[in-house]
Amino acid sequence: xxxxxxxxxxxxxxxxxxxxxxxxxxxxxxxxxxxxxxxxxxxxxxxxxxxxxxxxxxxxxxxxxxxxxxxxxxxxxxxxxxxxxxxxxxxxxxxxxxxxxxxxxxxxxxxxxxxxxxxxxxxxxxxxxxxxxxxxxxxxxxxxxxxxxxxxxxxxxxxxxxxxxxxxxxxxxxxxxxxxxxxxxxxxxxx
Amino acid sequence: xxxxxxxxxxxxxxxxxxxxxxxxxxxxxxxxxxxxxxxxxxxxxxxxxxxxxxxxxxxxxxxxxxxxxxxxxxxxxxxxxxxxxxxxxxxxxxxxxxxxxxxxxxxxxxxxxxxxxxxxxxxxxxxxxxxxxxxxxxxxxxxxxxxxxxxxxxxxxxxxxxxxxxxxxxxxxxxxxxxxxxxxxxxxxxxxxxxxxxxxxxxxxxxxxxxxxxxxxxxxxxxxxxxxxxxxxxxxxxxxxxxxxxxxxxxxxxxxxxxxxxxxxxxxxxxxxxxxx
Numbered sequence: 001x002x003x004x005x006x007x008x009x010x011x012x013x014x015x016x017x018x019x020x021x022x023x024x025x026x027x028x029x030x031x032x033x034x035x036x037x038x039x040x041x042x043x044x045x046x047x048x049x050x051x052x053x054x055x056x057x058x059x060x061x062x063x064x065x066x067x068x069x070x071x072x073x074x075x076x077x078x079x080x081x082x083x084x085x086x087x088x089x090x091x092x093x094x095x096x097x098x099x100x101x102x103x104x105x106x107x108x109x110x111x112x113x114x115x116x117x118x119x120x121x122x123x124x125x126x127x128x129x130x131x132x133x134x135x136x137x138x139x140x141x142x143x144x145x146x147x148x149x150x151x152x153x154x155x156x157x158x159x160x161x162x163x164x165x166x167x168x169x170x171x172x173x174x175x176x177x178x179x180x181x182x183x184x185x186x187x188x189x190x191x
Numbered sequence: 192x193x194x195x196x197x198x199x200x201x202x203x204x205x206x207x208x209x210x211x212x213x214x215x216x217x218x219x220x221x222x223x224x225x226x227x228x229x230x231x232x233x234x235x236x237x238x239x240x241x242x243x244x245x246x247x248x249x250x251x252x253x254x255x256x257x258x259x260x261x262x263x264x265x266x267x268x269x270x271x272x273x274x275x276x277x278x279x280x281x282x283x284x285x286x287x288x289x290x291x292x293x294x295x296x297x298x299x300x301x302x303x304x305x306x307x308x309x310x311x312x313x314x315x316x317x318x319x320x321x322x323x324x325x326x327x328x329x330x331x332x333x334x335x336x337x338x339x340x341x342x343x344x345x346x347x348x349x350x351x352x353x354x355x356x357x358x359x360x361x362x363x364x365x366x367x368x369x370x371x372x373x374x375x376x377x378x379x380x381x382x383x384x385x386x387x388x389x390x391x392x393x394x395x396x397x398x399x400x401x402x403x404x405x406x407x408x409x410x411x412x413x414x415x416x417x418x419x420x421x422x423x424x425x426x427x428x429x430x431x432x433x434x435x436x437x438x439x440x441x442x443x444x445x446x447x448x449x450x451x452x453x454x455x456x457x458x459x460x461x462x463x464x465x466x467x468x
Contacts, residue, residue: 059205063201063205064201067197067201068194068197069194069197069198069201072198072201072202075202076201076202076205079205079206079209080205080209083209083212083213086213087212087213087216090213090216090217090220091216091220093220093222094220094221094222095220160313160314160315160318
């Protein structure tokens with residue numbers, strides 16, 4: 001039990017995927033202009049990550065490892081994640097149009113994003129069991145959601161501030177993300 | 192050698208499996224999109240203003256093609272031309288909606304209006320309104336930070352130097368985005384047939400209104416008595432014109448006696464009518 005909790009907190013706060021590992025930055029900076037979109041994106045990424053990493057774990061443990069082809073994991077995971085997201089988009093578009101209207105458009109953005117690929121690769125690297133990899137994935141998704149929601153709230157406030165011309169837009173966003181990252185550094189000694 | 196074969200087998204295998212799954216899913220979860228919807232969407236002005244009542248031009252195109260109840264003339268910026276084409280494509284009958292334009296009910300410029308305090312906060316009308324109703328003495332008037340100008344999807348509004356927004360009647364499509372954004376709710380949509388308009392929203396008593404703004408409506412009623420068609424009423428010290436009665440007046444005389452010029456004749460109304468006819 002303790003191990004699961006440690007891993008979860010580690011993924012959310014201490015080794016936050018966006019702020020400590022610097023993954024998923026193009027979604028992070030692209031969507032965080034709008035708070036509602038960010039909440040939707042956070043949920044979308046978490047769900048896609050969970051489902052695709054379960055699939056990746058199954059493929060790794062039942063196909064790649066028995067045949068000693070673990071070196072193929074990167075390329076196989078890429079194919080897996082991309083096809084899976086495409087499949088998900090088709091299904092959601094037909095079965096749940098309301099859900100599709102809410103965050104279907106984000107699916108294309110996260111299809112081959114590094115953050116979705118990183119999770120199965122890290123699970124493989126750390127030899128996580130099935131349950132452990134699910135906990136780790138959900139934790140990383142929630143960590144991403146936390147980071148992007150925080151960033152969006154800050155950026156909406158920033159829209160009223162007097163930013164110097166050369167830094168407006170992406171420039172000040174990067175500086176802000178850097179400060180946020182520094183703040184999260186405070187969690188590093190926690191466990 | 193064995194490994195090489197296994198690599199090929201696994202890669203081809205995974206690729207093939209997903210290829211088939213996706214091809215199958217594409218067939219099974221296929222959604223038919225009516226090509227007519229795209230044709231209709233092409234004609235719409237695509238300002239995504241929402242005046243039709245739908246969330247964007249694409250949604251309106253979908254609704255007007257699929258739903259027999261949705262009228263083809265709901266696109267306000269599109270005016271008669273778009274309504275006629277949409278009606279032709281969807282096989283529905285159309286009468287063009289009467290064109291409107293945005294009119295600001297305030298003439299409280301920086302010189303005309305008295306200021307209660309100097310505001311140094313966020314340059315946003317809704318934000319300034321939170322601080323005792325705005326920096327002007329008159330709490331009904333235009334706050335002047337341009338939320339309406341920013342909201343206009345057709346760039347028909349600019350902020351004047353005197354602190355009031357200016358509407359370009361040629362570009363204004365009457366979509367109403369500015370009116371719904373204004374936190375004071377002092378932008379109204381007038382038809383181009385309107386002959387006079389009251390440019391004040393103050394419900395203050397005459398003397399108080401005059402102290403707070405030299406261009407205010409005092410509610411004195413001189414316009415009401417000067418109106419030959421009974422189109423004007425005084426509601427809580429503010430004159431209100433009924434545009435449906437007012438438009439039939441050939442020679443308006445109501446505004447002549449106004450002591451503050453809060454009610455004035457509209458210039459250029461006839462010009463626009465000629466353009467859209």
